[in-house]
Amino acid sequence: MAGSQINVRKLAELGVLQDVGKCIVYLRAHGLLSRQQTCPKCGSVMEEKVWASAKVDGLAWRCPARACRKIVSIRKGSFFEKSHLDLRQLVTLMYFWTLDVCQDVIMAEASISKTVCVDWCNFLREICTQDLLSRPNVIGGVGHIVAIDESLVARRKRGSNAQARPIREQWVFGGVDLQTKYDLKLLHIIWLTNSCTGSVFWN
Numbered sequence: 001m002a003g004s005q006i007n008v009r010k011l012a013e014l015g016v017l018q019d020v021g022k023c024i025v026y027l028r029a030h031g032l033l034s035r036q037q038t039c040p041k042c043g044s045v046m047e048e049k050v051w052a053s054a055k056v057d058g059l060a061w062r063c064p065a066r067a068c069r070k071i072v073s074i075r076k077g078s079f080f081e082k083s084h085l086d087l088r089q090l091v092t093l094m095y096f097w098t099l100d101v102c103q104d105v106i107m108a109e110a111s112i113s114k115t116v117c118v119d120w121c122n123f124l125r126e127i128c129t130q131d132l133l134s135r136p137n138v139i140g141g142v143g144h145i146v147a148i149d150e151s152l153v154a155r156r157k158r159g160s161n162a163q164a165r166p167i168r169e170q171w172v173f174g175g176v177d178l179q180t181k182y183d184l185k186l187l188h189i190i191w192l193t194n195s196c197t198g199s200v201f202w203n
């Protein structure tokens with residue numbers, strides 16, 4: 001979302017947060033919902049139909065073959081498939097999650113419960129983690145300046161409780177390429193394996 005500089009005003013202008021149909025168009029344009037569907041029963045190309053039974057979305061894929069008439073959700077194959085939340089709520093949730101705001105804000109803006117919010121935030125984090133680990137992201141390059149910083153996210157306790165289980169200290173490093181503004185916030189081992197030789201590092 002950062003690349004297209006999307007914000008709430010633009011989402012509102014596009015009607016994404018008001019109109020579920022426009023929300024579906026938006027999600028399809030960004031590859032988050034499929035634009036076509038093959039019938040899982042007979043292999044025919046399915047047609048999109050207004051479908052009252054699809055209470056949340058109002059649309060469904062229907063197989064045109066008379067002997068089949070299979071109906072599937074427009075969410076089939078997407079990561080919204082298992083959710084019953086309104087797609088507008090899900091866009092709101094994802095948008096505020098990308099802003100790194102606290103979960104109370106996400107809950108209020110998306111009108112969702114704490115349990116749903118925690119589950120989705122964990123789910124989105126997991127998707128990003130898997131994507132990051134599956135691609136050899138590279139920051140820096142010859143002549144590029146990479147600013148880095150570190151943070152201790154788990155500190156060994158110095159309390160008086162002798163029974164307390166010792167916590168392994170965990171350092172996290174982040175880096176941003178000042179030319180490309182491409183940043184990585186990840187464990188140092190990933191950063192070390194993906195930074196490009198020839199970069200200048202600031203710390």
Ligand SMILES: [Zn+2]
Nearest residue numbers: 039042063068
């Ligand atoms: Zn079919």
